[in-house]
Amino acid sequence: xxxxxxxxxxxxxxxxxxxxxxxxxxxxxxxxxxxxxxxxxxxxxxxxxxxxxxxxxxxxxxxxxxxxxxxxxxxxxxxxxxxxxxxxxxxxxxxxxxxxxxxxxxxxxxxxxxxxxxxxxxxxxxxxxxxxxxxxxxxxxxxxxxxxxxxxxxxxxxxxxxxxxxxxxxxxxxxxxxxxxxxxxxxxxxxxxxxxxxxxxxxxxxxxxxxxxxxxxxxxxxxxxxxxxxxxxxxxxxxxxxxxxxxxxxxxxxxxxxxxxxxxxxxxxxxxxxxxxxxxxxxxxxxxxxxxxxxxxxxxxxxxxxxxxxxxxxxxxxxxxxxxxxxxxxxxxxxxxxxxxxxxxxxxxxxxxxxxxxxxxxxxxxxxxxxxxxxxxxxxxxxxxxxxxxxxxxx
Ligand SMILES: *Cc1c(COP(=O)(O)O)cnc(C)c1O
Numbered sequence: 001x002x003x004x005x006x007x008x009x010x011x012x013x014x015x016x017x018x019x020x021x022x023x024x025x026x027x028x029x030x031x032x033x034x035x036x037x038x039x040x041x042x043x044x045x046x047x048x049x050x051x052x053x054x055x056x057x058x059x060x061x062x063x064x065x066x067x068x069x070x071x072x073x074x075x076x077x078x079x080x081x082x083x084x085x086x087x088x089x090x091x092x093x094x095x096x097x098x099x100x101x102x103x104x105x106x107x108x109x110x111x112x113x114x115x116x117x118x119x120x121x122x123x124x125x126x127x128x129x130x131x132x133x134x135x136x137x138x139x140x141x142x143x144x145x146x147x148x149x150x151x152x153x154x155x156x157x158x159x160x161x162x163x164x165x166x167x168x169x170x171x172x173x174x175x176x177x178x179x180x181x182x183x184x185x186x187x188x189x190x191x192x193x194x195x196x197x198x199x200x201x202x203x204x205x206x207x208x209x210x211x212x213x214x215x216x217x218x219x220x221x222x223x224x225x226x227x228x229x230x231x232x233x234x235x236x237x238x239x240x241x242x243x244x245x246x247x248x249x250x251x252x253x254x255x256x257x258x259x260x261x262x263x264x265x266x267x268x269x270x271x272x273x274x275x276x277x278x279x280x281x282x283x284x285x286x287x288x289x290x291x292x293x294x295x296x297x298x299x300x301x302x303x304x305x306x307x308x309x310x311x312x313x314x315x316x317x318x319x320x321x322x323x324x325x326x327x328x329x330x331x332x333x334x335x336x337x338x339x340x341x342x343x344x345x346x347x348x349x350x351x352x353x354x355x356x357x358x359x360x361x362x363x364x365x366x367x368x369x370x371x372x373x374x375x376x377x378x379x380x381x382x383x384x385x386x387x388x389x390x391x392x393x394x395x
Contacts (some may be wrong), residue, residue, distance in 0.1 A: 087206025
């Protein structure tokens with residue numbers, strides 16, 4: 001298996017994890033098989049007893065999936081990685097394998113919608129309760145921690161307002177209280193941000209987003225220590241079953257090869273778009289960590305390699321103005337998905353955050369005039385021209 005700890009991230013993204021078969025294929029093969037054979041009854045017994053490493057059944061391991069796991073682990077600087085059927089099943093597996101009845105989570109308030117539903121509607125039924133803290137306010141996290149708190153959960157930058165959390169400070173707080181810090185690194189990916197190096201215990205991914213990069217497959221991953229992830233999370237997954245399909249693992253392997261290049265290109269275009277929006281007369285406010293006007297610009301420069309691909313902005317006017325900008329676009333995709341070569345545009349207040357009460361939405365700072373753009377890889381001039389169709393009319 002090719003694996004060199006000294007390689008740079010860009011090399012690991014292309015070379016780590018491929019164990020060439022005797023056929024000497026150049027691109028990674030897809031092992032489309034649900035089970036594996038043994039050379040003898042003795043070998044079967046040894047594998048089942050765990051005395052000998054090797055494949056048994058695809059719910060446990062699959063060589064294509066393992067290649068993806070090894071590659072992503074190398075990129076995140078993790079001892080272990082387990083791939084899952086989706087980002088949500090990565091979060092579910094982490095919570096159910098590392099917590100039990102009576103344990104408590106403190107999460108940032110502004111997290112992926114389904115994660116909130118998982119915490120508030122389903123984990124509570126297993127006696128695991130969640131409290132929420134303000135992303136950027138460490139005192140608010142400290143105040144929410146109780147003697148039952150086991151896990152701190154954060155997304156940074158947040159969706160859609162790109163609020164940052166100081167990962168190092170939060171890791172220190174977590175460890176002072178004997179808690180684990182879990183970071184959903186979906187928005188930055190290891191190409192821009194390495195939470196484990198900053199002290200986080202576990203990194204979660206929705207591979208569906210930037211790791212794929214072209215919106216083709218659903219998947220997720222959990223990265224961390226051999227003890228927590230290689231044993232605990234893996235043990236849950238091989239039993240419960242939301243594992244990654246080998247075809248999807250192959251798609252993500254291909255995605256990882258270009259991840260760094262893509263993240264830099266998404267970021268360069270996002271910065272240019274953010275600057276252009278900030279100067280546009282129809283715009284009230286722009287949210288982008290790469291802008292000097294972002295309240296945490298200094299932290300962003302320290303913690304992330306670039307600002308990332310997500311830009312949010314408030315237009316002058318209310319919901320109607322926001323909707324008119326979205327509806328005037330001819331090229332951009334009106335969809336809540338992100339991390340795609342295709343630029344997407346969303347009205348968070350009525351889609352991703354539509355299920356929140358007015359009060360919750362107010363608290364989260366999601367106004368009716370807010371628009372989110374996940375900047376893709378089309379020409380930035382064409383992206384600006386498409387947004388100008390609606391914005392120029394607002395004046
Ligand atoms: C999409 C997303 C998820 C969930 O991932 P799925 O692959 O859709 O299950 C979790 N966290 C963040 C930040 C996401 O954007």
